[in-house]
Amino acid sequence: MTTAGLHRPAPGSVPPPAAGTRRDRAAAGWQLARLYLVSRRVPIALALLAGLGALLWAALHWHWNIAGGAAARQFIPLTIQTGAAAVIAVTTYGPFGEPERAAGRWLPWLRLGAAVALTAVAFGALAAGAAAGGMPGGTLALLRNLGGMAGIGLLSAAVLGGAFGWTGPMAYLLITEGALAHRSATPWVWPTRPPHDRGGAICACLVIAAGLVLITVRGPRESGRESGPAS
Amino acid sequence: MTAATGAPVRHRTPRATSAVPLNAARLLRVELRRNAMPWILPLIAALFWFDSYRPSTGTAPLYGLRTFWNLGQGHTIIDFGPFVAGVAAWMGSRDGRRGLADLVTATARPRWAAQLATWAATAIWAVAAYLLFAGVMFAMYAHQGVGGTPPWWWVAVGATAVAAFSAAGFAIGAYWPSRFAAPVAAFIGFLAMAVSTQTGFKHTSGWALILPANASGSFDGSARTDSGMFYPWLPDLPIARIMFLAGIAIAALGLTGLSARAGGQWLRRAAAVVTLAGVAAAGTAVGLAGTARDSGHGVVIPALHDAANDVPITYTPACGRAAGVPVCLNPAYRRWLPDMTAALAPVLAEVAGLPGAPVRATQVAAAYPSGDGGPPQAITLGGDPPVLRMSLGLLNMPGPCGLCAPVATKQFADQLRLLFAHAFAGAGNGSGSPVQQAVQAALLRGAGMPFAAQPGLMAATENFPGPGPGLATGPVYAAARRLAALPVAARHAWLAAHLAALRAGRLTLEELP
Numbered sequence: 001m002t003t004a005g006l007h008r009p010a011p012g013s014v015p016p017p018a019a020g021t022r023r024d025r026a027a028a029g030w031q032l033a034r035l036y037l038v039s040r041r042v043p044i045a046l047a048l049l050a051g052l053g054a055l056l057w058a059a060l061h062w063h064w065n066i067a068g069g070a071a072a073r074q075f076i077p078l079t080i081q082t083g084a085a086a087v088i089a090v091t092t093y094g095p096f097g098e099p100e101r102a103a104g105r106w107l108p109w110l111r112l113g114a115a116v117a118l119t120a121v122a123f124g125a126l127a128a129g130a131a132a133g134g135m136p137g138g139t140l141a142l143l144r145n146l147g148g149m150a151g152i153g154l155l156s157a158a159v160l161g162g163a164f165g166w167t168g169p170m171a172y173l174l175i176t177e178g179a180l181a182h183r184s185a186t187p188w189v190w191p192t193r194p195p196h197d198r199g200g201a202i203c204a205c206l207v208i209a210a211g212l213v214l215i216t217v218r219g220p221r222e223s224g225r226e227s228g229p230a231s
Numbered sequence: 232m233t234a235a236t237g238a239p240v241r242h243r244t245p246r247a248t249s250a251v252p253l254n255a256a257r258l259l260r261v262e263l264r265r266n267a268m269p270w271i272l273p274l275i276a277a278l279f280w281f282d283s284y285r286p287s288t289g290t291a292p293l294y295g296l297r298t299f300w301n302l303g304q305g306h307t308i309i310d311f312g313p314f315v316a317g318v319a320a321w322m323g324s325r326d327g328r329r330g331l332a333d334l335v336t337a338t339a340r341p342r343w344a345a346q347l348a349t350w351a352a353t354a355i356w357a358v359a360a361y362l363l364f365a366g367v368m369f370a371m372y373a374h375q376g377v378g379g380t381p382p383w384w385w386v387a388v389g390a391t392a393v394a395a396f397s398a399a400g401f402a403i404g405a406y407w408p409s410r411f412a413a414p415v416a417a418f419i420g421f422l423a424m425a426v427s428t429q430t431g432f433k434h435t436s437g438w439a440l441i442l443p444a445n446a447s448g449s450f451d452g453s454a455r456t457d458s459g460m461f462y463p464w465l466p467d468l469p470i471a472r473i474m475f476l477a478g479i480a481i482a483a484l485g486l487t488g489l490s491a492r493a494g495g496q497w498l499r500r501a502a503a504v505v506t507l508a509g510v511a512a513a514g515t516a517v518g519l520a521g522t523a524r525d526s527g528h529g530v531v532i533p534a535l536h537d538a539a540n541d542v543p544i545t546y547t548p549a550c551g552r553a554a555g556v557p558v559c560l561n562p563a564y565r566r567w568l569p570d571m572t573a574a575l576a577p578v579l580a581e582v583a584g585l586p587g588a589p590v591r592a593t594q595v596a597a598a599y600p601s602g603d604g605g606p607p608q609a610i611t612l613g614g615d616p617p618v619l620r621m622s623l624g625l626l627n628m629p630g631p632c633g634l635c636a637p638v639a640t641k642q643f644a645d646q647l648r649l650l651f652a653h654a655f656a657g658a659g660n661g662s663g664s665p666v667q668q669a670v671q672a673a674l675l676r677g678a679g680m681p682f683a684a685q686p687g688l689m690a691a692t693e694n695f696p697g698p699g700p701g702l703a704t705g706p707v708y709a710a711a712r713r714l715a716a717l718p719v720a721a722r723h724a725w726l727a728a729h730l731a732a733l734r735a736g737r738l739t740l741e742e743l744p
Contacts, residue, residue, distance in 0.1 A: 044411055064429070072428070079421045086414035093410050160270075163321065166414035167271060170313060171278055173421065178282045182289075182634070 029106075036110045040091045045118060048087045049125045056080045056129030063134070070192075071180035074136045078191055080129075081146050082173040084122040086166035089153025091118060092220040093162025101219070112216040119150045119208075141195040148190050148204030149173075154211030162220035255348065258340075262352035268318050272360050278310045279364045284371070290633040293563060294379035295456040295624075297372055300633070302385040304431075305424065305444035307365065308392045313420030315357040315393055316400030320416035322353050323401035323487070327408025332492060341494035343502060346405060346487055354397040361393045362386070378563025379459035380544075384469035391476040392443050396420055398480035405487045440468060440530060441475045441520040456624035458529055460563045461596035463540050465529035468520070475516035482509030528596075548593070554579035557591040560623070564594060570629050571621075574644035577678035578651045585723070587612075587655075587730045589619040597624030608660055608694070610650040619651070625694070646692045648678050649685075653695070657734025662696045665707050666738040672703075672711035673722070682708055682715075710740045717744060 037043070059065070059076045091114060094100055100107060123146055127139055135142060149169045156168025179189040186192075187199030194200075283301035290296040301307045323346070326332050336342050365386050372381070400416040407415075424444055431445030439445055458464045487493065488502025523530045528541070548559035553572040556579050560568055575592060582588040589612055597609075609625040612618070627635065629643040652674040656667040663671065675685055682703040689695050714722060725744050732738050 041410060044409065048411060048415070072432070075425050075428070076422075079418070079425060082421070083414065083418040086418065087411065090410055090414050163410055163413065164267075164271070166317060166417060167274055167314065170317070170414075170417055170421070171274055174278050174282050174310060178286065182286060 032106060033110060033113070036107075037114060039094060039096070040114060042091055042114065042118065045087050045091045046121060049084055049118070049122045052080050052084050052087075052122075053125030053129035056126055056135075057132045060130065060132035060134045065134075070136075071177050074180060074191065075177060077136055077142075078145065078173055078176060081126065081142065081149055082169045084126060084146060085149035085153040085169035088115065088118045088122060088150045089157045089165025089169065090162060091115075092154065092157040092165060092215055094220065094222075097222050107219070108216045111219060112212060115150075115154060115212060115215055119147065122146060122150070137191075137195045141191070144195070144201050144204045145191045147208045151204070151208030151211035154215040155207070157220040158211070158214040158218055159221060161222065165220065254340075255344075258345065258348045259352055262349050263355065266349075266352045266356055267321055268315070268353050268356035268360075271314055271318050272356070275311055275314055275360065276364060278314075279307065279368075282310050283307045284368050286633075287368075288375075289631045291456075291628050291630055292372075292375055292377040292566070293456050294372070294377055294381055294459050296633065297377055298382055298385065299446065301368070302382060302389065303446035305389075305392075305427065305446075307361070307389050308396075308443050309421075309424045311357065311361055311389075311393050312396035312424065313417040315353075316396040316403075316420040317413040317417030319350065319353045319357075319397040319400035320404035320412040322349050323404025324408040324412045325349070325404075327405070328410065332408070336492045341498050343488040343493040343498055346401075346493070347484065350398060350401045350484060350487075353401065354394050357393050357397050358390050361390050365389065376566070378561075378565075380464070382459060382464045384464055384466045388443065388469045388472045388476070391473045391480070395476040395480040395483070398483040402483040402486050406490070436523065436525070438517050438521045440523050441472055441517050443472060443476065457596045460544065460546075460561050462528045462543050465526075465531065465540055466537075467532040467535045467540075468523065468530040470535050471516045471519045471523075471532055474519070475513050478509045478511070478513030478516060480509070481512065482506050485509055543596075553592070554583055556583075556589060556619075558593075559591065560594045564623060564628070567623075567628050570640055570643060571647070574647040575619075575651065578648045578655075578674060581674055581677045582655060582726070585727050585730060587617055587734070590616040592619035592621060594623050595620045597622040608650060608654065610647070610654045612654040612657075619654070627693070642691075645680060645684075645688050648675060648680065649688055649692055649695065652678075657736070658696075660696065664736045664738070665740050666710070666733060666743060667736070668707045669710040669714060669740060669743060670726075670733060672708060673714040676711065676715040677719075677722075682711065706740055710743045714743055 056077060059080065064076055065073050092111065104110070123143055126142055126146060130139060130142055137145075149172060152168040152172050153165050157165030160167060176189050176191045178184075179186070179192050184192065187197070187203045190197075190200035190204045192200075283306045286306075287297045287299075287301050290299070326335050335345065338345070369381050369386075400413075400420070403416045403419070404412045427442040427444035430439050431442055431447060433439075434445075435447035440447060482505075485502045485504075485506030485508070489499055489506065491499075493499055493502060519532050519534055522534065523532045525531075546562055549562050549565040549568055550557055550559040551568045551572045552558065553575040554577075556575070558568070558572050558575060560571065564571075571592075579589070579592075597607075607622070607625065609622045611620045611622075613620070626643075626646065627638045629638050629640045631637050649671075652671040653663065655674065656663060656670045658664075658667045658671065662668065672682060672685055676682055680688070685703055714725075717725070721744070726733075729738060729742075
């Protein structure tokens with residue numbers, strides 16, 4: 001007896017799904033995507049993003065803005081955008097580690113797709129919340145700020161790990177508030193720039209592009225240490 | 232007979248009481264080593280430098296001003312609190328996230344005790360880092376020669392706030408063992424500080440003083456620069472805030488002991504009592520803040536006030552001379568003594584020898600409540616012999632000025648001369664009579680300031696009760712030009728003869744020479 005016969009299916013066995021029709025492959029792909037999204041707790045993330053959209057609506061509708069300068073006026077909307085970026089960053093955290101990396105051929109594309117889709121959903125939720133009116137900078141500034149902050153979240157997930165990816169957008173919020181208070185206007189702190197400012201938009205685009213590339217190719221940092229930031 | 236009945240009877244070894252604290256210390260040591268907080272401290276350190284320390288160096292080197300942004304408006308807490316809450320939530324959710332909750336519940340030690348050890352380790356890291364960073368910041372200030380004494384009570388408030396954030400975040404994580412617990416806790420922390428800031432801007436007295444980002448009372452207002460120089464930093468409000476924040480921390484930790492897994496019935500009852508005690512402490516602190524009043528030296532809460540804190544700080548003044556007149560400042564203002572003497576010399580020389588001329592100039596503590604309407608003036612003249620009293624805490628001294636434009640030495644000198652002339656003419660807190668305004672303008676002209684520049688200077692001087700920017704025309708300036716055109720000796724003689732009537736407001740413009 002040789003091992004050659006092992007490749008042949010046993011009589012009466014079910015053929016593997018990979019060898020099936022296009023419909024079967026689509027079903028398998030859908031199943032893979034669904035499992036990936038569930039493992040990243042995307043349903044909870046969607047609920048949180050919807051909640052942030054509602055919070056933004058309430059803040060704008062009932063004028064929760066802080067009296068004072070630009071830093072004070074933008075604090076609550078920027079905090080909500082930061083929260084959305086933090087949620088996107090945390091969804092990159094995967095519980096399976098090395099086995100998933102070794103076996104998941106489609107993993108980079110799943111990471112890219114999930115990040116892009118969640119950013120789009122976050123923008124939709126916050127744009128719906130901004131419909132209450134009075135959003136500083138309008139929808140264009142929201143798109144730029146959220147996109148850039150999501151990029152920072154993805155970058156920090158790549159550096160610190162998905163579970164601690166939220167720290168990047170939160171730290172950036174403090175830097176932005178400091179820059180607004182002290183009237184600094186470097187394009188790298190894009191929320192301080194006008195909505196149509198080209199420099200701020202370019203910087204935000206560069207950051208989200210870098211975040212997407214890094215999270216797609218490399219994925220979030222994973223640590224073997226139990227108490228490390230990536231655990 | 233079975234094997235069981237034949238087995239030797241084993242008695243439970245009584246637990247040595249000394250082993251309990253030893254085990255607790257061992258558990259705490261393990262938690263300290265396996266804690267996630269140290270990983271986040273480099274980021275917090277960078278933010279602390281960027282958001283708390285760096286902006287403060289743009290203010291005048293006085294503790295009241297240097298610490299206004301970072302301690303008064305709570306930026307050290309904003310830099311720490313949300314991140315500490317997030318990491319504490321991560322630690323609090325650890326067992327639940329990993330599906331170990333049932334396993335650890337079955338261990339000998341009550342679940343709540345083990346959770347408290349985890350929280351204690353998290354809080355120790357965070358509070359120690361806060362104290363270290365604040366200590367380094369104050370060491371830098373001391374190295375830069377910042378004047379006054381540091382507001383240590385406010386550092387204690389910050390440390391307690393960090394502990395409260397860690398407890399609140401830990402409770403969130405314990406009850407919601409999710410990967411999203413950390414960002415949600417941090418987000419709630421940011422929102423809480425936003426609400427605190429917003430409320431602080433709107434409510435400058437009463438219960439809102441309890442909020443950690445409310446700078447009113449102790450950092451704003453009359454106490455803004457002179458606390459720690461002329462009188463101690465009053466501990467009343469810091470004590471109330473510590474009580475409030477500690478109450479929140481205790482209540483949050485008590486909440487973690489209420490779940491069915493936390494321990495036995497007695498332990499859960501104890502947790503309920505702890506929760507109620509925390510709520511009571513926080514509520515009492517809010518009530519105490521509601522009784523607060525502004526004393527001019529800071530916020531006084533009658534139930535917490537110690538009269539010993541009202542005793543002024545004794546100091547040896549730093550003195551110089553301007554036109555022969557001694558000018559003495561608080562040693563914290565020593566660096567500005569040359570600016571002061573140079574600014575006062577021309578106007579003091581103009582009035583030297585007059586019966587109402589000041590025999591010395593001395594710095595006094597700033598006090599806002601004037602009681603006679605209108606804002607207080609930074610320079611007043613009174614007493615017998617006349618003494619020039621300067622509340623420099625009301626002025627922006629030469630150099631960096633925080634969020635306002637830097638103050639040039641010449642700009643400061645011009646403002647000081649204006650305030651001197653205003654005080655010398657006896658105009659008080661108002662703009663003064665037309666004659667007093669004319670004499671003020673003539674004195675300024677004699678000190679080298681053109682008439683045309685004077686309206687602009689009055690408009691630029693904070694709280695000065697003069698007209699807005701305009702032209703130096705009209706009967707007042709016409710009379711001032713006449714007086715200024717007189718020879719120095721004649722002007723001096725006229726002032727010597729009419730100074731009392733001028734200050735009493737009994738002269739008219741026509742009586743000016």
